[in-house]
Each structure stands twice: as C-alpha cells, then as structure tokens.
Amino acid sequence: MAPPRVRLGDLSVGFIQPLSAAVRECGHDPLPLLLRYGLDAARMAEPGARLSIPRYMHLGHAAITLCNEPALGLSIGRLGHMAQAGLAGVTAAQAPTLGEAARTLLRFEPLYASNYRGSSTFVEDSEGAWLRFYSISPYNAYNRFVVDSVLSGWLAQLSPLAGGRLTADRLQIEFAAPAYSDRYQGLCSTPVQFGADCNQLHLDQGLLEKRNEQHCASTWLQLLQLCERELAQRTRVRSLGERIIHMLGPLLSGGREPDLEDVARALHLPSWTLRRKLAEEGSSFRTLLNDTRRDLAQTYIRDTALAFGEIAYLLGFASAEAFQRAFKRWTGLTPGAFRREQRRLG
Helix, strand or coil, rough: CCCCCCCCCEEEEHHHHHHHHHHHHHCCHHHHHHHHCCCCCHCCCCCCCEEEEEHHHHHHHHHHHHHHCCCHHHHHHHHHCCCHHHHHHHCCCCCCHHHHHHHHHHCCCCCCEEEEEEEEEEEEEEEEEEEEEEECCCCCCCHHHHHHHHHHHHHHHHHHHHCCCCCEEEEEECCCCCCCCCHHHHCEECCCEECCEEEEEEEHHHHHHHHHHCCCCHHHHHHHHHHHHHHHHHHCCCCCCHHHHHHHHHHCCCCCCHHHHHHHHHHCHHHHHHHHCCCHHCCCHHHHHHHHHHHHHHHHHHHCCCCCHHHHHCCCCCCHHHHHHHHHHHCCHHHHHHHHHHHHHH
16 A cells, blocks of 8 residues: 655644734735635635645735735734634633643644644643644744744633733744744733744743633533544554654654654664564555655645755755755656746646
C-alpha cells in the first residue's frame, strides 16, 4: 500500500467568521474576498468543513492587503469565540474552570485545526500554565498573522469564563517585533517578548482556578466523551509507516535531517526493531523520509510563496543547493521550473 500523501494541514471554516468580522470592522465587505477563495454561504455552513492551511494563509494575506492593516491578525483573534472551534470549543465552554477550558481547547485542537509542523500544548509550571503554539517559522507576510490570531484568539475565547477581558501575565513571540508592535498592548500585563524561543502566553494559577459559572457537570462529561471519540477517529492510523509520517513534520527543519534513531527514540523502540517492523510492512525509513520530503516540497512550492532556501530549511536540508538537487532527482524538474509549471496550470 502506498503511503498517504502529506498535507501541510487544515482548519475549520469556523475561523473564517472572525476574519470576515475583522475585514468588516476595517470598513470593507468581506464577501467578494471569500467568494474568490470558494467560501460561499453553503461552504461556510457545511458541517466539518475545513480549509487548507496554505489557502487560509493566502486568504489572510489578501485580507491584510485589502484592509492595509498588517495587525489584522490581532483583530481576527480578538473577534473570535469558542463556538468557532466546533465541538472542542463548545466542550471547553462547559469546563468547570478556566484552566480546564484552556487545557480542553488545546488538547482537542485536532478536531478544528491540524498542521504537520506540530500541535499546541498546555504546559503547567509552578506559577500557572503556558498556552504554547508551535513554531511556523520562517515568518513572512503570509504567516505572522496566524500567530497573532491564535494567541489573541485564545485570550478572547477564554475571556467569558474570566468574567471580563482576559490578559496574559507573559507573552512570547518567535518573530522580531513588527512595525505594529504597540498594537499588542492589552494582551499582556508585562512587555511582550519578541524574538523568543516559542509562541506562547502564560496565565497565572489564580486565573486558571477561576470557576466557570456556566458549568454543567453532566453536559461537560457528555461533551468530553464525544470529543474523545472524535479525536480517536481523526488521529487513528493504520500502520507504523503512517505513524512515522505524522511524526516527521516536527522532526524536520533547521538544516538537519532526522534519522532512524530520532524516530526510534520518539517511539520508544530499539532502532533495529523499528527497521524490522518497517521491513515487514514493505517499507523503510529512508523511503518514508524521501516520500514525505517530496510531497511537502511539492506542496510548499505549489501553494506558498516561500523561497527555496526557506523550503530547504523546513525540510531539513543543509543547503538550498542540496534541496534543489534532491527535488530534481524526485521530479525531473528544478524547483523553479516546477513552480512556473504549477502557476501556468493554475
């Protein structure tokens, strides 16, 4: 059986609602923009409908350009609410405490958004907890707004449980301070740290323990059961090879190629056992790695505006030249020729 093709990820069309509201807030009609991306009323109302990550980034960039507002991502997040995260959001809104709501929202993230680069995490410490959004570097005009909308959105989604506007006590962002850095005021009670190691915000223990006045124990537990079933169904994989393909995304990038030992450690298996099990499936680690890189390379070139050096970095190549040689070997075309061909066809 051929391994599944790798996708960059997708997210619920529910998240188009705050984007539309942000465009409208800037004095523009979002409908022509949405229709350009195939998001008519029927599509927006389709149960479980998802939008690919590259398409969402292009839509967001187009909205920023239309509004001439580089900080639009912060407005998108501010205008978000729990229901836009679907079943996970509705469940989080019934959590007994604000902290449990945050944990639920991030734990069930695959129900409303997925990205091969990783997943968001709820990381507790002695003073409270970090809500951490995974890295989507390198950053550019197409993806900075995603970080802004996610971090701002978490605060907006949790604010009703706080009984008012919620702010973080610390806020860290991977990219350098943008020209609109003053617009982050109000999200955090302390200065925002740019150029950080992670995209994350911190909530103190007192906030996390705040009781949810709308909590109903029986409804909460029933919704949790539904989320668990949906998560099991969505994350189910059929083979060891598929599990490895899902793991390779976070292991790639940074100019370093992951090896069999990296994956074996993550799976808590001896490397020789992993090699044998893959052979029993008629595959090998090298085949899975090459197929994953090839699929991701074609998707990046076709669906994003990333430079080839940036794509090389994301796929774990030591240099752009090494990536270009590999791509020519895989497809018979240079990355530049492949991009031109895709644009001609599209």
